[in-house]
Amino acid sequence: MLEKYGHGGDLTTAEELYGRPTQKWLDFSANMNPLGPPESVQSVLERFGEHIGRYPDPRVRGLRQKIAEKYRIPVESIWVGNGAAECIDGIVKYLRPASAAVTSPAFTEYEDALHKVDAKVTHIPLRAEQDYRLIAEDLPPAGNMDLYMIGHPNNPTGRTVEARLIKNLLEQGETVVLDEAFIDFQPEEEELTFIRIAAQHPRCFVIRSMTKFYTIPGIRLGFAVSHPDHIAALMKQQIPWSVNGLAQMIGEEVLGDDGYAERTLLWLAEEREWFRRQLQETGLICYPSETNFLLLELPARSGWTAPLAQRWLARRGILIRDASLFYGLHERCLRTAIRLREENAVLVSALRDMLASEPEGGGEE
Incomplete structure (x- = not known):
């Protein structure tokens, strides 16, 4: 296999x-961008030799500032991880839900992370006859779950989630983790993303990957956005120097390549x-x-x-x-x-x- x-x-x-x-x-x-990494990545690789003898910035300040500027959110609302996988695992470890809902099908790392904290997982069915769209009627009754983990767009179905559905969950008092790893490929990303809501919301987390869109899977790089109180706690539990210096430099470079x-x-x-x-x-x-x-x-x-x-x-x-x-x-x-x-x-x-x-x-x- x-x-x-x-x-x-x-x-x-x-x-x-x-x-x-x-x-x-x-x-x-x-699912990588077949155009390959931006040309600017090669110049970073050539320059990195001058930096390899130094520790990376443990607070990832340069890249966090670039992310803040691009998405118009506070730096304090951004946590950078060793790929989106670290962000998924870190958020689940931090929240430690007793129960959680995930769509089925969905990215398998959601359930893997939840099992590590012994969470009881409920599957929300996505149906072929509905072209695998998430339907509000299929959600568990309000108040029954400690956490919802939802792909936006979902992997492997490629479908985004209706904004009203997510907003309703938040208004009902639910905690929602949105994985937006592939939303960069959407021309309407600006309208679809929940990044700016998550940056100040106490129960919303958004996870983003930089490896798919910029074709840099060998350089593990992702970030999460949430209320500054959550971000401070996530950074405190993170392994020191989790994000290496080369990844930080590449991230800063590619974000500005419009x-x-x-x-x-x-x-x-x-x-x-x-x-x-x-x-x-x-x-x-x-x-x-x-x-x-x-x-x-x-x-x-x-x-x-x-x-x-x-x-x-x-x-x-x-x-x-x-x-x-x-x-x-x-x-x-x-x-x-x-x-x-x-x-x-x-x-x-x-x-x-x-x-x-x-x-x-x-x-x-």
Whole structure:
């Protein structure tokens, strides 16, 4: 199984399973911006040699100031972490809820973090017939949960949450953690984000990732926004120097690259619709998405399952996410990143060939 450690993009495991070197894969299993890092990242790498002998700023002051300026929020409302994963884990550890609600499907690290504090997890169903949108009627009764963890947009479905639904939860006295790791890919980010609400709200937390949009997953970088009292407590419990100096420098540099952001949004608006049409023409069900990945469903009549399809593609040098591993999805669900046109065309062609053939049996690789 390619997701033996719970994530896509694990090229080392792929090499171990199939013998293909890590640099020889076409990877649709990790949702990175295919434009690659901004050009400014290279200049940071060249300059960092002068700084490698120094400790990083333990308060991450330069990057926090840049974030504050970009989103027009107080510096005191920002906590920077070693990737969004540290922010998820740190907030759950800080709040220590006895009960929590997560959507199903959802990013698996929500539930992993909740289990570490022995929280009782309730799953809020997202349904295919509703295109996997979160519906207010499916939420638990008010007052029954200590915490809601919600993807906005959700992973692996790619759908944002209606603002009124989130505001209603907050007005009812609920504590809400919104994971906005992929909201940068939305042209309407300014209107959709809850960052400015979270910056002063005592029961709202927003988590952001910088690794997906700026294609810097090797440099772990994310941040959280909430009321300054919460942020002070989160920074106090954080491991010293969690965010290394190179990550801080890169974060400061890329946040101001408006040209890169504009190019990304123009590329995605065109490519997502083209890719979705092409995938549907192969016979796959392709659900609507508001970000840089798509949730797919193999046709039942084909006999193909997600694990079989993943292995068939992997033998041909293509990685795709087995979405049946997400709680709430079934064995015919796949998730694919949206990459550049030439690469997307390779996946479409491979899936067309696969669906025209008989399913290949066999157990785990």
